[in-house]
Amino acid sequence: MKRILAVLAALILAVFALTACSDNSDSSDNDSANHDGMAMTSMSMPSKPTSMSMPSMPLGMSTPGASSMGIVISGFEYSTPESVMPGQVLTIQNNDTVEHSVTSDTAGLFNEDIEAGETETITVPNEPGTYTFHCTYHPSMRGTLTVK
Numbered sequence: 001m002k003r004i005l006a007v008l009a010a011l012i013l014a015v016f017a018l019t020a021c022s023d024n025s026d027s028s029d030n031d032s033a034n035h036d037g038m039a040m041t042s043m044s045m046p047s048k049p050t051s052m053s054m055p056s057m058p059l060g061m062s063t064p065g066a067s068s069m070g071i072v073i074s075g076f077e078y079s080t081p082e083s084v085m086p087g088q089v090l091t092i093q094n095n096d097t098v099e100h101s102v103t104s105d106t107a108g109l110f111n112e113d114i115e116a117g118e119t120e121t122i123t124v125p126n127e128p129g130t131y132t133f134h135c136t137y138h139p140s141m142r143g144t145l146t147v148k
C-alpha cells in the first residue's frame with residue numbers, strides 16, 4: 001500500500017513539474033514577443049505598424065525621461081514630449097502590466113486604450129495649444145500635450 005501511494009505521489013509530482021515547465025516555456029516565448037504573455041496579443045503585435053510611426057519621432061522634442069517615441073506609460077505615470085506638431089501621429093507605449101488609456105479631457109479629441117505591453121497611436125489635434133488628458137481606468141494619471 002505504501003508503494004502504491006509513493007508511486008502515485010511521484011506520478012502526480014511529475015505531472016505538475018511537466019505542466020509547470022511547459023507553462024514557463026510558453027510564457028517566456030510570448031513574453032519575449034509582446035511583454036504580456038498572451039499568445040493572441042503576440043499574433044496581433046506584428047500587424048501594428050510601429051515603423052509607420054517612426055517618421056513622426058523627430059518632430060517632437062522630448063523632456064528628460066520621455067521617449068522619442070511619444071507618450072510612454074510606466075509606473076502609472078505618463079512621460080510626454082516637450083511639444084508636438086499639429087496633426088502629428090504620436091506613438092503611445094504602455095510599459096505597465098495593466099491596461100491604460102490616453103483620453104483627452106476635451107471630449108472627442110483622442111481616446112485610445114492601450115493594453116499592457118502594447119503600442120498604439122493617436123493623431124494630435126491640428127490646432128496649437130495645450131491639451132490635458134487622463135487615464136479612464138486610473139483617474140489619478142494625468143498628462144499634458146503641447147501642440148506648437
